Amino acid sequence: MLYIGCHLSSVKGFENMGKEAVAIGANTFQFFTRNPRGGKAKDIDPEDVKRFLELSEAENFGKLVAHAPYTLNPCSATKKVRDFAFMVMEDDLKRMEYVPGNYYNFHPGSHVGQGTTKGIELITEVLNKIIKPDQSTIVLLETMAGKGSEIGGNFEELKEIIGGVEQQDKIGVCMDTCHVSDAGYDIINDLDGVLTDFDRIIGLDKLHALHINDSLNPTGAHKDRHARIGEGHLGLDVIARIIRHPALKGLPCVLETPNELDGYAKEIEILRKAYEM
Numbered sequence: 001m002l003y004i005g006c007h008l009s010s011v012k013g014f015e016n017m018g019k020e021a022v023a024i025g026a027n028t029f030q031f032f033t034r035n036p037r038g039g040k041a042k043d044i045d046p047e048d049v050k051r052f053l054e055l056s057e058a059e060n061f062g063k064l065v066a067h068a069p070y071t072l073n074p075c076s077a078t079k080k081v082r083d084f085a086f087m088v089m090e091d092d093l094k095r096m097e098y099v100p101g102n103y104y105n106f107h108p109g110s111h112v113g114q115g116t117t118k119g120i121e122l123i124t125e126v127l128n129k130i131i132k133p134d135q136s137t138i139v140l141l142e143t144m145a146g147k148g149s150e151i152g153g154n155f156e157e158l159k160e161i162i163g164g165v166e167q168q169d170k171i172g173v174c175m176d177t178c179h180v181s182d183a184g185y186d187i188i189n190d191l192d193g194v195l196t197d198f199d200r201i202i203g204l205d206k207l208h209a210l211h212i213n214d215s216l217n218p219t220g221a222h223k224d225r226h227a228r229i230g231e232g233h234l235g236l237d238v239i240a241r242i243i244r245h246p247a248l249k250g251l252p253c254v255l256e257t258p259n260e261l262d263g264y265a266k267e268i269e270i271l272r273k274a275y276e277m
């Protein structure tokens with residue numbers, strides 16, 4: 001079963017996202033837990049959630065991916081910035097229990113000159129504070145393009161963070177196809193090799209979700225500019241090979257391509273066809 005969807009606006013609540021997803025042929029989706037810049041979160045309406053959960057069950061949705069605000073930096077050199085990341089993520093995880101059993105994805109952050117080792121230490125510290133043993137959400141580290149002092153631009157760094165997390169069953173990875181290519185992994189010519197590396201270093205059992213994006217830039221560019229499917233350096237064939245790969249079967253695939261809903265509907269249709277081939 002292919003679980004595919006895209007990033008949707010959460011402004012009008014869960015039921016609205018569910019309906020939008022169905023309308024564009026999606027059976028999963030991603031959403032920001034709050035304003036992507038990290039503002040105050042809207043109160044969750046339990047009635048809205050209830051209607052969404054009914055719809056989600058009727059439509060056989062796969063697991064959802066919530067995305068933390070991308071401006072958070074849990075490994076900032078400034079304590080105030082780290083504390084803010086902690087506060088937001090802890091609150092987000094509480095709110096995630098309204099839609100239990102899904103994923104919460106975040107960008108590991110930038111070490112801003114403190115060095116990778118220090119950055120990893122700070123991220124692990126935040127994770128061990130926010131992850132509670134009884135939560136139903138799995139927290140995902142996103143593979144990054146390796147821009148600037150970004151942590152998570154290679155599998156070794158992600159492995160180190162994961163290795164420091166106490167609740168091993170509550171931590172995993174979301175692989176972004178644009179980021180991983182920008183980071184220098186040759187998924188165009190050697191997808192099997194990249195996945196073998198991932199398995200050896202992190203373990204494929206830790207891979208829970210995929211961000212499906214084409215990249216405006218070639219492998220190793222460290223730029224992080226998403227392109228529509230088939231309009232970048234990866235191309236439709238490479239992306240089709242990814243979603244069909246036996247090692248990745250069943251993972252929620254989320255498009256974060258520059259599109260409005262109608263554009264996403266087209267991409268979903270194209271990828272569903274490619275999946276069947």
Ligand code: FE
Nearest residue numbers: 067070107142
């Ligand atoms: Fe992201």
Ligand code: FE
Nearest residue numbers: 142176211256
């Ligand atoms: Fe992404």
Ligand code: ZN
Nearest residue numbers: 178179224226
């Ligand atoms: Zn990106």
